[in-house]
Amino acid sequence: MPESEYPEIRKLDLFARMADDQFRALMRGAYLQNFPPQIEMITEGEPSDFLHVVLSGSVDLFAQWNGRETSMATVRPVSTFILAATINDAPYLMSARTLEKSRIVLIPSQDVRAIFAVDANFARAIVTELAQCYRSVVKSQKNLKLRTSLERLANYLLRQQLRRGAGATFELDFEKRRLASVLGMTPENLSRAFKGLGPYGVAVHGTRITIGNQAELERFAKPNPLIDDHAS
Secondary structure, eight states, rough: OOOOGGGHHHTSSHHSSOOOOHHHHHHHHHHEEEOOOOOOETTTTTTEEEEEEEEEOOEEEEEETTTEEEEEEEEEEEEOOOOHHHHTTTOOOOOOEEEEEEEEEEEEHHHHHHHHHTTTHHHHHHHHHHHHHHHHHHHHHHHHHHOOOOOHHHHHHHHHHHHHTSSSSSEEOOOHHHHHHHHTHHHHHHHHHHHHTTGGGGGTTTTEEEEEEEHHHHHOOOHHHHHTTTTT
């Protein structure tokens, strides 16, 4: 992998405090690959041979069972996936495919584990990231189990609005079928949920969302940082 890519990877908390020699040793075995859209890079159940770092583009983490499929998360730059499988030398629990043209660094898992054993700062950063991932999973479970489909959609829209600059009008990240999967709904239920948010000031035109009554939507959604803030 070209050294010109090193600074971008170094910005990640996971790698920021590593010893320089250990970081370079880790990068020596890594390589950079460009993926076109809709390419499946890893498949659940396969050995976790690489830790992936998304430098550009986006990746859908998804799972399948008994003929069904659901989206679990979206990975955006600059971030890693799937760290837990890499550290545990365990099979992937999720599959991953690109949503758009993406530049991704692949770091051999055996190298990650070897440096985890000798670099204390790297080990602490890994523990911190895994703890953050655990907390995000708990919040996702609370969102799924404690809220109705209408409440899940309302809070999702509020989170997206904030991420998009807090304006009254913004675009969804992806098409509605995938959004339904992320929220644990069928496309038909999602369509009904959008209509159900009309009285709370939500207008939908394709993937464009307009929130006409912010206070009313927030009153209904009751956003809670112990569920909705995935940064802490």
